[in-house]
C-alpha cells in the first residue's frame with residue numbers, strides 16, 4: 001500500500017544505503033549520526049466548503065521531494081486521510097486531486113457535472129527530530145452549477161376595482177453553484193413571440209426553426225463588470241419591472257402581492273417621454289436593446305426569459321419576417337451565450353408556441369391565468385446545509401411549479 005520503503009532505499013546514495021536501511025530497520029529511533037530519522041506524514045483532504053461532505057474520500061495525495069524529485073502517492077480513506085510512513089526529512093510539495101463523476105458530484109453539490117478538484121501546498125519543510133507531521137488540504141475547483149432564473153412573477157394582479165395591474169412583475173436570478181458568482185454584466189432578455197392562441201390570429205414565432213439562437217425583444221444588463229455584484233451560493237437577485245412597494249405606493253395596487261421597494265434592480269425605461277417610475281432607492285438595469293414600450297412589461301400570458309452573458313455588440317439585429325418595414329427588429333443571441341432560459345406559455349395547450357430552443361428548455365411552464373398574482377418558481381433539487389440547490393434539467397415542465405403567490409410576498 002505504501003511503497004515508501006522501496007523508494008527510500010533507492011533514493012539514499014552510495015554505500016550509505018544499506019547501512020541506513022539496516023539502522024532504520026533494526027532501530028528506527030537510533031540517534032547515530034549516520035542514520036536518517038524518518039517521520040510519518042498525515043494529510044487530511046477536505047472538499048470545498050459548500051459541499052455536502054467535508055472529508056474527501058478517494059483523493060490521490062502526492063508527496064514530492066524537492067531535493068530528490070521522487071514522489072510518493074497515497075489515497076485518502078473514509079475520513080479523508082492519507083498516510084505516508086518513513087518519510088525522509090526535507091522539503092516537499094504536497095498535492096491532492098480527485099475526479100468526481102456526475103453521480104458523486106450530485107450527491108456532494110446537488111448539481112450534475114463531472115468535476116476535477118485540486119489542492120496544492122508547496123515547499124513544506126519536514127524537519128528531522130519530529131515524530132510526524134500533519135497537513136490539511138482543502139480542494140478547490142470550478143464552481144459546480146451556475147446562474148439560473150429561479151422565479152418569474154409575470155401574471156400581474158387585479159386592482160380592487162377589478163382592473164389589470166402589471167407593474168409588479170419581477171424576475172429572480174439565483175446562484176445555484178458552490179461558489180460566489182458575480183452578476184455584473186449579466187443580461188436578462190425577454191424573447192420575441194406570442195405565448196399561445198391568445199386570439200384567433202395568434203401565430204407562433206417565425207424563428208422556431210432556428211435552434212441555435214434566441215430572438216430578444218429587449219436586453220437588460222446588470223450594471224458593473226465581471227468582479228462586481230457578488231452573490232453568495234444559494235442567494236439571488238430580484239429584478240423588478242418597477243422597484244416600488246406596489247401594495248402601499250400611491251401608483252401601486254393594494255392587491256399586489258409584492259413589495260419590490262427592496263428589489264436589487266429595476267427595469268426603468270429611461271426615455272425622454274418615459275411614463276415609467278424611477279425609484280432612486282433601487283438601482284436601474286442598463287438598457288442594451290429595447291424595441292418599444294413605455295414600460296419593461298413582459299407578456300402577462302407568459303414570457304420566455306433568458307439569462308445571457310458575453311459582449312452584446314456581437315449580437316445582430318434581425319428583421320421579423322413578413323412584418324411591416326416599420327416593425328422594429330429583434331436581436332439575435334447565440335444559444336452559446338445563454339446561461340439559463342425559462343419558457344412560460346399561456347396554458348397546457350400552447351406547446352406549438354414555444355420560443356426557446358429545446359436545448360435551453362425542452363418544456364414550458366404556465367400559470368392559471370392572467371392577473372392571478374401567481375408566480376412560477378423552480379423546484380428544489382436538494383438542500384445542502386443552508387444552501388438550497390434548485391432543479392435545472394433544462395425542462396420547465398418538470399423544473400417549475402406554480403405558486404399561488406410569489407415566494408417573496410409578505411405573509
Ligand SMILES: [Ca+2]
Pocket residue numbers: 243266268278279280281282283284
Ligand atoms: Ca431606480
Ligand SMILES: [Ca+2]
Pocket residue numbers: 148339340341360392393394395
Ligand atoms: Ca437551465
